[in-house]
Amino acid sequence: MFNRLSEKLGDIAHKLRGSARISESDLDDTLREMRLALLEADVALPVVRHLMSEVREQALGAEVARSLQPGQVIIKILHDVLADVLGGQRRDLDLSKIPSVVLLCGLQGAGKTTTAGKLAKLLASQGKKVALTSVDATRPAAREQLQVLASQVDVPYIEGAGATAAAMAASAVNEAGRSGYHVLILDTAGRQVVDDALMEEIREVAEQVRASERLLVLDAMTGQTALSIAEQFHAAVTMTGCILTKTDADVRGGAALSVARSTGVPVRYIGTGEKIDAFEAFDPDRMAGRILGQGDVVGLVEKIQSSVNQAQAEKTAAKINKGQFDLGDFAEQLGQMQNMGGMAGMLKMLPGVKLPQEALAQVDDKPIKRMQAMVSSMTLKERRYPRVINGSRKKRIAAGSGTSVQEINKMLKQFAQMQKMMKKMKGSKGKRMMAQMAG
Numbered sequence: 001m002f003n004r005l006s007e008k009l010g011d012i013a014h015k016l017r018g019s020a021r022i023s024e025s026d027l028d029d030t031l032r033e034m035r036l037a038l039l040e041a042d043v044a045l046p047v048v049r050h051l052m053s054e055v056r057e058q059a060l061g062a063e064v065a066r067s068l069q070p071g072q073v074i075i076k077i078l079h080d081v082l083a084d085v086l087g088g089q090r091r092d093l094d095l096s097k098i099p100s101v102v103l104l105c106g107l108q109g110a111g112k113t114t115t116a117g118k119l120a121k122l123l124a125s126q127g128k129k130v131a132l133t134s135v136d137a138t139r140p141a142a143r144e145q146l147q148v149l150a151s152q153v154d155v156p157y158i159e160g161a162g163a164t165a166a167a168m169a170a171s172a173v174n175e176a177g178r179s180g181y182h183v184l185i186l187d188t189a190g191r192q193v194v195d196d197a198l199m200e201e202i203r204e205v206a207e208q209v210r211a212s213e214r215l216l217v218l219d220a221m222t223g224q225t226a227l228s229i230a231e232q233f234h235a236a237v238t239m240t241g242c243i244l245t246k247t248d249a250d251v252r253g254g255a256a257l258s259v260a261r262s263t264g265v266p267v268r269y270i271g272t273g274e275k276i277d278a279f280e281a282f283d284p285d286r287m288a289g290r291i292l293g294q295g296d297v298v299g300l301v302e303k304i305q306s307s308v309n310q311a312q313a314e315k316t317a318a319k320i321n322k323g324q325f326d327l328g329d330f331a332e333q334l335g336q337m338q339n340m341g342g343m344a345g346m347l348k349m350l351p352g353v354k355l356p357q358e359a360l361a362q363v364d365d366k367p368i369k370r371m372q373a374m375v376s377s378m379t380l381k382e383r384r385y386p387r388v389i390n391g392s393r394k395k396r397i398a399a400g401s402g403t404s405v406q407e408i409n410k411m412l413k414q415f416a417q418m419q420k421m422m423k424k425m426k427g428s429k430g431k432r433m434m435a436q437m438a439g
């Protein structure tokens with residue numbers, strides 16, 4: 001699923017990530033490319049429109065933290081908008097009732113029976129006491145199929161008694177309650193097409209058992225048809241979510257991307273193959289990351305946006321402009337860098353930087369800690385006017401911080417170089433650089 005879309009959006013994102021500046025016309029070009037990629041992936045047109053207008057609006061209004069590149073911010077915006085369209089926050093099934101009934105509906109061939117088995121296995125592996133039942137009153141073969149599957153996944157099968165689906169459901173739920181099952185997965189009859197009789201039957205079953213979850217099983221391969229099926233089911237019985245099957249065979253991913261937004265039925269799980277454990281909970285955020293393939297950038301932006309203290313950056317910039325940036329500020333900046341996960345953490349997330357694991361392991365944050373120790377052993381006057389730091393002061397500072405005079409000399413030299421550079425860069429450039437350090 002999403003292979004091509006992911007490739008295309010990934011390329012677009014990759015082109016963006018290094019950009020120092022993005023003009024409105026660049027943004028338009030980018031959006032056009034994205035739009036094409038989404039349409040090719042069979043994403044429903046209203047969803048494409050929504051995505052594009054959201055990205056555009058947010059991108060134009062975005063405040064780019066000084067330590068970020070606009071391209072990175074756009075990738076993050078696209079990621080968040082995608083995650084939102086995919087259903088926002090991941091929601092676990094509501095299994096608070098005992099027994100909780102999980103009703104599965106869908107058309108024949110969608111993968112309903114297989115999915116019932118998969119879900120039973122997954123919930124059982126999470127420690128739930130699960131049972132399965134099928135209420136297909138007219139097709140004993142369908143019930144048998146589920147029974148076989150139940151024994152395969154080692155989950156008990158309950159055969160409800162009664163002539164109608166609703167009666168069978170009520171009897172199975174009673175039995176589940178009596179036997180102390182926590183979850184009863186209830187498979188309903190499928191049809192080739194949506195018809196009134198099927199809807200009526202599902203409505204009756206849903207009413208009878210007051211299902212905690214009503215999940216629609218949809219074949220992702222059917223693309224936009226899946227959307228209209230979802231709409232029809234949802235109109236008849238309010239669905240609490242859907243399960244997309246055969247996402248392994250669906251190269252485009254349009255349904256997955258459209259269904260939550262178009263129909264209001266969020267994807268809760270996806271089937272990823274014919275095997276019984278080819279099944280996973282659907283996480284919009286993770287899926288958006290997977291589509292874009294830019295997890296590192298998204299992580300970087302999140303980290304910076306949450307840790308940059310804009311006011312602090314302004315204050316520092318003002319100090320630079322007045323030539324008042326002293327060793328104390330220097331130490332503070334170093335500390336902020338440390339908050340970001342240190343050098344290694346930052347390097348790992350920088351765009352275009354692919355360092356081998358061994359190299360990252362060698363990045364050492366100890367020098368930062370030692371510099372901070374040196375600065376904290378200085379008096380305010382020394383921090384403000386480093387030139388007063390003579391030989392005996394150096395000895396005192398070295399002793400106080402557990403460092404050496406050589407190290408102090410080295411740091412003072414670095415700081416002097418930095419100050420020189422800052423003088424040259426006074427104004428907006430200096431500000432930007434400080435923000436970069438703060439970030």
Ligand code: GDP
Binds near residue numbers: 113114115270274
């Ligand atoms: P039902 O009629 O809705 O109960 O559908 P079934 O459970 O009998 O499944 C129909 C076909 O879809 C079977 O051949 C399944 O193996 C297949 N199937 C179900 N889920 C998946 C999936 O996630 N991936 C793939 N590739 N095939 C699936």
